[in-house]
Amino acid sequence: MLQDEIIRLKREKNAVILAHYYQDKDVQDIADYVGDSLELSKIAARTQADVIVFCGVNFMAETAKILSPTKKVLLPVKEAKCPMAMMVDAPSLKKYKEEHPDRIVICYVNSYADVKALSDVCVTSANAEKIIMNYKDQKMLYVPDKNLGIYLRDKYNLDIEVWPGFCCIHNHLKVAQVLEMREKHPGALVLIHPEAPLKVLKQADFIGSTKQIIDYATSSPAKEFIIGTEDGILHPLRKNNPDKQFHILTPDLRCWDMKLTTLQDVYLSLKNDTYEITVPEDVMQGARRALDKMMEMS
Ligand code: SF4
Known part of the structure; x- marks a missing residue:
């Protein structure tokens, strides 16, 4: 076999x-x-x-x-x-930094090493909230996911500019899909990944990274959930929670890559x-600095 x-x-x-x-x-x-x-x-x-x-x-x-x-x-x-990682490139980010030297660059881990190397710190969807609070009184740029950046800016009223990138899977979620699924499954809680647009996130009962969604559903006394993230998550959710029901928000939540x-x-x-x-040595060192800072702060 x-x-x-x-x-x-x-x-x-x-x-x-x-x-x-x-x-x-x-x-x-x-x-x-x-x-x-x-x-x-x-x-x-x-x-x-x-x-x-x-x-x-x-x-x-x-x-x-x-x-x-x-x-x-x-x-x-x-x-x-x-596709999201490809929406920001090092020369464009370098140019932005020259024009906005006062902004701290917060880089989502969904990015390439040369972009990380130009950034002050990396974050993931699981630790972004905690890490940006270290810079709450400073001006920030969030690259490349505009949705996560907008979500953080809205939640904490921070001065964050966002790069116009997005996840092709989560960015297509619609408020109407949430309303329709709530009608079909009235008792279910709606759990959504923060790469979705803000108006969709506002409809959620819980917003969190993939792991945070798994932990939330596993520890929740609720028995039925509507899941607003990539459908691979259904496997661990169902494996860990055989007594609970999980419905994917839309069948389009499938990342072909x-x-x-x-x-x-x-x-x-x-x-x-x-x-x-392989990663070139000079890029490796810069990216390592931004990742080490993330590890230190998370
Ligand atoms: S789901 Fe796919 S497109 Fe979206 S961030 Fe993850 S790898 Fe990128």
Whole structure:
């Protein structure tokens, strides 16, 4: 069986498999650790394995490489990229900084290393609220997710400019979809990821990162939930809570980049050492500084 071959190769190469919650359930089930960006970054930073196979999109594998520079980091599918991360580039951010030298640059982890290297600190959706409060009296720029930036600005009344990027999956959520689902499932609580537009977030009972949504649903006495984030989350939610019901807010909540990785890709990645992630040394150092600051503050 493919799963047995993956386990054999993993032992032979002293490898660890990390998978994001948005991966296909077969990939999540073969992984040593399943988590969101923050949890997986922490695991990547402390692992003793020689090889990290990162099942996610390329900025995540790049982040793992920055946090574990002596390890071999592999991304099973070379084409797995986050469209949001591609919405900000280093030359444009450099120009913005020259024009606005007084703004602290807060960089969402969904970004490439050269953008992180130009930023003061990185954040994830799980720790963004906590980290920005360290700068609450300063002017900030939030890159690249406008929705998360607007949500934080609105919640704490802060001086935050936002980059015009967005997650192609969460950005399409509509208020009407929430209202329709509430009508279909009147007793259910609505849990939404902060990459959604503010007017949609205002309809939620709880707003949180993928892991925070899982923790909230697991500890809640409620039995039925409407989930406003990528549908890969349904696997851990249902696994941890067999007595509860979960409805996806809309079937469009499916990130095709996240779903590119198959078990066969994981097997081939381990077998052929593909595709190895590299980051230029000078970029690595700058990005590491912004990620270390995030770890320190989270
Ligand atoms: S779900 Fe959104 S933010 Fe996450 S990888 Fe896909 S496009 Fe990027």
